[in-house]
Amino acid sequence: MKILLAVDRSEYSEGAVRALSAQIRTEGTEVAVLHVMELSLADFESRETFESSRRARLDRAHDLVEGFAQELKEAGYATRAVVEEGDAKEAILNFAERWKPDVIFMGSHGRRAFRRLTLGSVTEAVARHANCSVEIVRVPHA
DSSP, X not given: OEEEEEOOSSHHHHHXXXXXXXXXXXXXXXXXXXXXXXXXXXXXXXXXXXXXXXXHHHHHHHHHHHHHXXXXXXXXXXXXXXXXXXXXXXXXXXXXXXHOOSXXXXXXXXOOHHHHHHHOOHHHHHHHHOSSEEEEEEOOOO
C-alpha cells in the first residue's frame, strides 16, 4: 500500500501521523511524507533576502519531513521524505498524480465558513480533486 502523508508544522499533522500509525499495518506499506513550502510576498524584498529566506525555509522543511519520516520508519514503515515548492493544493495533487498513492492522510485545521472562503482549504481541495481516497484527521482543540 502507498500512502501520501501531507504535513505542515501543526498539531493537526502530528494527529495525522498518529492516525496513520494506529490504522495502517506496517507490512508492505510505503509512506511518502510531503511538505509543500509556499512562498510569501515577504520573500520577494530583494534577490538576496529571497534566496536567503528560501534556503532557510527549505532547511526547516526538510527537517520537518525527515522528523516525521524517521518516526514512521522507527514504527516499521518504509518511508521517503519529500519537500516541494509552490501552492500546497496544486503540489499535493500533482505529487499524488505522479506517485499514485492508495490514500492521502491529512490533518484538518477545521476552518469554517468565512475563514475557509477567504483563506482557502488545502484539505478540502485535495479531498475534492484527488484520484484516490483521502483520510482527513481531525484533532480536538485543547
